[in-house]
Amino acid sequence: MVAYRYLGNSGLKISEITYGNWITHGSQVENETAIKTVHRALDLGITTFDTADTYANTGAEKVLGKALKDQRRESLEIFTKVYFPTGPMGPNDCGLSRKHIMESLHASLKRLGTDYVDLYQAHRFDYETPLEETFQAFADLVHQGKVLYIGVSEWTAEQLREGHALAKDLGIQLISNQPQYSMLHRVIEGKVIPASQELGIGQIVWSPMAQGVLSGKYLPGKPIPKGSRATDTKGGATFIKHFLDDATLTAVQELRPIAGDLGLSMPQLAIAWVLQNPGVSAAIAGASRPKQLDETVKASGVVIPDDVMWKIGEILADVSHTDPEDTYNVSPKSRP
Numbered sequence: 001m002v003a004y005r006y007l008g009n010s011g012l013k014i015s016e017i018t019y020g021n022w023i024t025h026g027s028q029v030e031n032e033t034a035i036k037t038v039h040r041a042l043d044l045g046i047t048t049f050d051t052a053d054t055y056a057n058t059g060a061e062k063v064l065g066k067a068l069k070d071q072r073r074e075s076l077e078i079f080t081k082v083y084f085p086t087g088p089m090g091p092n093d094c095g096l097s098r099k100h101i102m103e104s105l106h107a108s109l110k111r112l113g114t115d116y117v118d119l120y121q122a123h124r125f126d127y128e129t130p131l132e133e134t135f136q137a138f139a140d141l142v143h144q145g146k147v148l149y150i151g152v153s154e155w156t157a158e159q160l161r162e163g164h165a166l167a168k169d170l171g172i173q174l175i176s177n178q179p180q181y182s183m184l185h186r187v188i189e190g191k192v193i194p195a196s197q198e199l200g201i202g203q204i205v206w207s208p209m210a211q212g213v214l215s216g217k218y219l220p221g222k223p224i225p226k227g228s229r230a231t232d233t234k235g236g237a238t239f240i241k242h243f244l245d246d247a248t249l250t251a252v253q254e255l256r257p258i259a260g261d262l263g264l265s266m267p268q269l270a271i272a273w274v275l276q277n278p279g280v281s282a283a284i285a286g287a288s289r290p291k292q293l294d295e296t297v298k299a300s301g302v303v304i305p306d307d308v309m310w311k312i313g314e315i316l317a318d319v320s321h322t323d324p325e326d327t328y329n330v331s332p333k334s335r336p
Contacts, residue, residue, distance in 0.1 A: 009200025083123035151176035190324030202281030
């Protein structure tokens with residue numbers, strides 16, 4: 001069963017392995033299989049579910065809402081996000097303006113079949129909207145009871161500081177950031193993690209397995225496995241390609257005996273690694289079928305010895321992305 005942690009410096013407990021439906025629901029996986037996978041997650045103790053209105057252009061929220069329809073709402077933590085375009089992509093169909101936030105949240109609630117979301121996240125930073133406007137809209141939704149907590153995704157250390165101060169002034173809580181983080185992508189460690197720990201903001205990390213590369217199934221000098229994420233033309237291939245060089249794949253294979261010595265699979269090692277790092281509240285894991293989750297949850301509660309953590313860092317030192325300046329290149333400088 002999955003263990004639980006507090007999300008940042010809040011009283012909200014979440015499952016440290018959080019179920020995410022970014023690429024799978026409404027896209028790669030048939031709805032019936034997706035619903036069965038959500039139900040298996042619940043059986044395994046996963047109570048936290050992360051989605052976004054933009055995933056499958058609202059399709060992922062619809063599938064998740066259907067899957068959770070008959071569950072006790074108070075026993076769940078449902079997270080969604082706002083920023084990226086949905087619908088016909090009109091001039092106000094994206095960003096963090098008051099108009100888009102209000103309209104998007106109400107649409108998300110309908111799709112999810114709930115009166116409120118536990119965490120509403122700014123999916124990126126919006127350089128074209130005053131931050132005061134964004135946080136006033138968030139505050140109004142919190143005070144209306146439609147949102148319980150506020151989070152963000154892929155914000156820089158400075159943006160987190162400014163947002164946290166505004167949230168505090170408005171009487172609401174900014175408790176989380178959702179960045180990419182894995183053994184191979186460690187750019188948040190330099191600035192984002194220290195600022196977040198100072199502010200009481202927890203990290204809900206996505207891609208803890210580096211889009212599947214840390215599973216070890218991609219081999220140096222070998223063809224890409226058929227049906228893998230690297231062959232997904234709907235988006236998966238774009239995100240994984242910068243991890244597929246031979247140097248990276250060769251280094252990843254050196255982790256196999258380490259995982260074996262710990263009695264873990266390669267995916268379990270990758271998830272346990274992120275969960276052991278400071279400031280991480282949860283690791284987001286997706287699944288295309290129920291059985292995958294049976295293995296994933298075995299990473300919960302694992303303690304990797306300090307010397308092994310050091311050894312992993314040494315093996316991957318030359319192939320890990322660590323430059324904190326990369327955190328400034330994630331949010332678009334203008335709306336999509």
